[in-house]
Amino acid sequence: YHPVMLTKVLVYGYCVGVFSSRRIQRRLLEDIPFRVLAAGNEPDFRTIADFRKTHLTALQGFFEQVLQMARELGAxxxxxxxxxxxxxxxxxxKHKAMSYQRMGEKQRQLRDEVTQLLAQAEAADAADDAEYGADRRGDELPAELQRRESRLTRIRAAKRALEARAKDEAAATGKPVESAKPDANAQYNFTDPxxxxxxxxxxxxxxxxxxxxxxxxxxxxxxxxxxxxxxxxxxxxxxxxxxxxxxxxxxxxxxxxxxxxxxxxxxxxxxxxxxxxxxxxxxxxxxxxxxxxxxxxxxxxxxxxxxxxxxxxxxxxxxxxxxxxxxxxxxxxxxxxxxxxxxxxxxxxxxxxxxxxxxxxxxxxxxxxxxxxx
The missing domain is CATH 3.30.420 (Nucleotidyltransferase; domain 5)
Structure with a gap:
């Protein structure tokens, strides 16, 4: 699809309060102004969403261009x-956010749970070996263990991010960087950090x-x-x-x-x-x-x-x-x-x-x- 057409559709959508790419796609089927601007084209929501993400920097330039036009008009x-x-x-x-203190508590809890699950897995393996023999594959982690390992990895990364943020803030205010630690209530959101x-x-x-x-x-x-x-x-x-x-x-x-x-x-x-x-x-x-x-x-x-x-x-x-x-x-x-x-x-x-x-x-x-x- 031509980028000018997609730009017109996107800008018009934001003008009339239609922001979602899925809603824009629906309007392209049933709304005359949208259909006229799209010249009868019907890009799907994924195309519209990808275009918006890909060309955000270029779209930001419109702000200065419109202001320039306003100045020329004397507005x-x-x-x-x-x-x-x-x-x-x-x-x-906000429910996907976690404080630094809570991360430490959750990290310890998950470590304990992982240890318990590993012990259970070893016990299950030993029982299977006794029943079926020692040639059974054992390289797949149980799904429950995988989930906890994944969460533990994400929490570790989040803690590192908060610690880095604390050091950056300390550097900006002239405080000692090495001793900087996050506040216990410092929050990290896992969906949009x-x-x-x-x-x-x-x-x-x-x-x-x-x-x-x-x-x-x-x-x-x-x-x-x-x-x-x-x-x-x-x-x-x-x-x-x-x-x-x-x-x-x-x-x-x-x-x-x-x-x-x-x-x-x-x-x-x-x-x-x-x-x-x-x-x-x-x-x-x-x-x-x-x-x-x-x-x-x-x-x-x-x-x-x-x-x-x-x-x-x-x-x-x-x-x-x-x-x-x-x-x-x-x-x-x-x-x-x-x-x-x-x-x-x-x-x-x-x-x-x-x-x-x-x-x-x-x-x-x-x-x-x-x-x-x-």
């Missing part, structure tokens, strides 16, 4: 940008943390996927990503309290960006704006950067700017997750998930441009 104005993160479920169950347990609106889920930077036209001008469970470390990387993907650095950046830290405020102070970053979590149902009357008098000399940002958002002008954040970025997350139904990745692994998220964001921008200029 993408990266002046005021709002930043937000959201948890999207991985294609893996690169996903993480994260806290979402519905409790803890196996997920990835997706990031979007959105302009006032609700066009996504920067997007990324991270394994970090919160947004604290995403502010400066996202500023770099916005510049790389849209070609422009924003003049104003609005972000919620998840991005607020003294280190982040210090780093953004070295840029030309005017930040409006909440210093406290907004209560459910609370109207955006000033959290209370602006304190009078000058800030004390001991005031931290967080204190200064808090005072900035207490002013009438600062509160008015920050209040726009909800109307800029949060509807975009809602449109993707609620209106289009994208709540779980189909692919596994951070690289493939990044490609899929890029496709989701690209199709969001296509839909937005269609509504603006179509």
């Amino acid at each position: 993408a104005r990266v002046g005021r940008v709002a930043l937000d993160g959201s948890k999207v479920k991985a294609n893996a169950s 690169e996903s993480r347990i994260m806290k979402g609106p519905d409790g803890f889920v196996q997920a990835y943390n997706v990031q979007v930077a959105v302009d006032e036209q609700q066009l996504i001008v920067g997007q990324a996927v991270t394994q970090e469970t919160n947004d604290k470390k995403q502010l400066i990387p996202m500023i770099t990503i916005i510049a790389a993907q849209s070609g422009i650095t924003p003049t104003q950046l609005l972000a919620d309290a998840g991005y607020c830290s003294d280190a982040n405020l210090a780093a953004i102070a070295d840029t030309t960006i005017d930040p409006y970053i909440s210093t406290r979590k907004q209560k459910h149902g609370e109207r955006p704006g000033r959290p209370g009357p602006c304190p009078r008098g000058p800030l004390p000399k001991t005031a931290t950067r967080v204190d200064r940002m808090s005072r900035k958002l207490h002013t009438k002008a600062g509160a008015a700017v920050y209040a726009a954040r909800k109307a800029i970025v949060e509807p975009v997350i809602g449109q993707i997750k609620q209106a289009r139904g994208f709540r779980q990745f189909l692919l596994r692994g951070i690289e493939k998930v990044q490609g899929e998220w890029s496709l989701v964001c690209t199709t969001h921008n296509i839909l937005k441009l269609y509504r603006l200029y179509g």
Whole structure:
């Protein structure tokens, strides 16, 4: 099948909330727009799925191309940008995850079970030899023993992965690498090892943390996927990503309290960006704006950067700017997750998930441009 045809079908599917390759195949049989785009061709779900996996890198390039088209149309104005993160479920169950401590316990249990099964096998062999003679083949492992040996091998590999992760984290923070050990509660998922347990609106889920930077036209001008469970470390990387993907650095950046830290405020102070970053979590149902009357008098000399940002958002002008954040970025997350139904990745692994998220964001921008200029 021609790659252009498959690309059209895939992009249109993501635009209308049809993400599964099997559902796309079904639409190619019964949905007129799909049939027109496919020119009557009927690729099966495996062809569609393989095409998506094989050409993810090329499909990611669409995001920048669509943004370039938006700039040429005058739609993408990266002046005021709002930043937000959201948890999207991985294609893996949290019940397939195991903590480092539990791995040690399970490893010991499996070793004991393997020892017992080997003893039982030897006893059975001895009984068979006594009954049938000593020329019986004995090189096949019993199925029960094979299962335990396989699980033991996977747990050993998972422990090594967690230990390597602990050493990498120690190296990144300047701590001694040799003595670094995983936390007892560090989790490893056997289905998608690169996903993480994260806290979402519905409790803890196996997920990835997706990031979007959105302009006032609700066009996504920067997007990324991270394994970090919160947004604290995403502010400066996202500023770099916005510049790389849209070609422009924003003049104003609005972000919620998840991005607020003294280190982040210090780093953004070295840029030309005017930040409006909440210093406290907004209560459910609370109207955006000033959290209370602006304190009078000058800030004390001991005031931290967080204190200064808090005072900035207490002013009438600062509160008015920050209040726009909800109307800029949060509807975009809602449109993707609620209106289009994208709540779980189909692919596994951070690289493939990044490609899929890029496709989701690209199709969001296509839909937005269609509504603006179509």
